[in-house]
Amino acid sequence: MKLVVNGKAHEVDVEDDMPLLWVLRDELGHREVKYGCGIAQCGACTVEIDGEAVKSCQVWAADVEGEVKTITAPDPSEALTALQEAWIAHQVAQCGYCQSGQIMLAASLLSETPAPSDDEIDEAMNANLCRCGTYPRIRAAIKDAALKLGGA
Structure with missing residues (x-):
């Protein structure tokens, strides 16, 4: 599956139901996205998808449409x-x-x-x-x- 993270396209081979959090951290090395609770209660894993804040622990990799932005985006807003x-x-x-x-x-x-x-x-x-x-x-x-x- 293809993901665009911080302006860079990535091809990742993960299960469709893998949370975006783990794709970002484990597959792409974005350690700035933190695991806190895994149940969308703490917000430590918050990223933006097309400008909207989302808790990445609750977004399936296959459901990501649009660019994912983390705090380390090379061209921050x-x-x-x-x-x-x-x-x-x-x-x-x-x-x-x-x-x-x-x-x-x-x-x-x-x-x-x-x-x-x-x-x-x-x-x-x-x-x-x-x-x-x-x-x-x-x-x-x-x-x-x-x-x-x-x-x-």
């Missing part, structure tokens, strides 16, 4: 770059395990809602867990990225 800079400025990451999924979800949020309110950020980001509890920093980083992008 403005939102992704602004978010990464804001994440550093606000020292969001503590253990860092959930952060690639958090940033991918935040990028999707900003593409849909350029000037999110605190409530909109909380609602959207509720889909991803941070065991270190850096939620106030995550919110502040998203607000700063939105400002930088001209959305707020």
Whole structure:
């Protein structure tokens, strides 16, 4: 089966029902996509497919239509770059395990809602867990990225 990941085409020989998470990690070496729970509860495995944030542990490889983008995309979107800079400025990451999924979800949020309110950020980001509890920093980083992008 053919997958396009971060702008590069790959031919992978996997079972149709293999989760995209494992194709990305085990077959293609994308270790930035994290395994957290395997049941779409934590969001550590969040990637984008054609700009939409999805939990890759719950997407079958055979069902992927469109380009998959991870946090290491060679040509990141403005939102992704602004978010990464804001994440550093606000020292969001503590253990860092959930952060690639958090940033991918935040990028999707900003593409849909350029000037999110605190409530909109909380609602959207509720889909991803941070065991270190850096939620106030995550919110502040998203607000700063939105400002930088001209959305707020």
